Amino acid sequence: xxxxxxxxxxxxxxxxxxxxxxxxxxxxxxxxxxxxxxxxxxxxxxxxxxxxxxxxxxxxxxxxxxxxxxxxxxxxxxxxxxxxxxxxxxxxxxxxxxxxxxxxxxxxxx
Amino acid sequence: xxxxxxxxxxxxxxxxxxxxxxxxxxxxxxxxxxxxxxxxxxxxxxxxxxxxxxxxxxxxxxxxxxxxxxxxxxxxxxxxxxxxxxxxxxxxxxxxxxxxxxxxxxxxxxxxxx
Numbered sequence: 001x002x003x004x005x006x007x008x009x010x011x012x013x014x015x016x017x018x019x020x021x022x023x024x025x026x027x028x029x030x031x032x033x034x035x036x037x038x039x040x041x042x043x044x045x046x047x048x049x050x051x052x053x054x055x056x057x058x059x060x061x062x063x064x065x066x067x068x069x070x071x072x073x074x075x076x077x078x079x080x081x082x083x084x085x086x087x088x089x090x091x092x093x094x095x096x097x098x099x100x101x102x103x104x105x106x107x108x109x110x
Numbered sequence: 111x112x113x114x115x116x117x118x119x120x121x122x123x124x125x126x127x128x129x130x131x132x133x134x135x136x137x138x139x140x141x142x143x144x145x146x147x148x149x150x151x152x153x154x155x156x157x158x159x160x161x162x163x164x165x166x167x168x169x170x171x172x173x174x175x176x177x178x179x180x181x182x183x184x185x186x187x188x189x190x191x192x193x194x195x196x197x198x199x200x201x202x203x204x205x206x207x208x209x210x211x212x213x214x215x216x217x218x219x220x221x222x223x224x
Contacts, residue, residue: 030210042116042200042215043154088153092210097169100146100154 023089112137116216129188133201141203
């Protein structure tokens with residue numbers, strides 16, 4: 001079953017702008033992760049945030065987690081054409097499995 | 111460093127034919143191994159996962175099966191493919207004991223059943 005739901009499904013921005021993607025989930029989690037997938041390729045892990053953390057940074061990436069609202073956001077600052085990809089959130093829980101959302105397709109126009 | 115290999119990269123098979131997709135991991139021991147399927151424009155569906163040789167857990171009923179004959183080898187099989195088996199299949203691994211930790215994915219195998 002799919003737990004994470006990303007919003008928006010698709011996002012198109014100009015190079016240099018910030019991109020924000022949201023993820024909502026339904027059950028309690030241990031952690032939430034974000035992955036990136038270039039077209040036709042495997043997924044690449046971007047960042048993991050634990051349930052007791054509220055914000056995490058990695059380079060141009062900023063992830064927030066609000067467990068009371070069961071939601072997370074991924075912010076990519078100063079976007080580049082190379083950031084064009086699909087982005088997925090995945091939730092880890094006591095079930096011992098990662099459940100992926102449907103993804104947000106980001107297009108960054110040069 | 112660890113690497114994951116998955117093959118074949120693309121496959122076109124007729125309905126009713128068998129399937130074998132292979133995945134191997136290098137540079138780590140006793141990894142957790144996973145098979146996911148991704149339909150076009152969709153998220154990932156977990157099909158199978160394994161925490162050790164011969165230990166396979168199936169997530170969804172289907173005509174696919176998985177086997178782990180060696181520590182770092184994971185095979186996805188079918189005896190008779192259905193049209194609905196078409197999709198992008200991804201193998202992944204994680205560090206043993208970290209079932210909800212970071213996943214490392216292969217490059218995927220695109221299967222088209224005609």
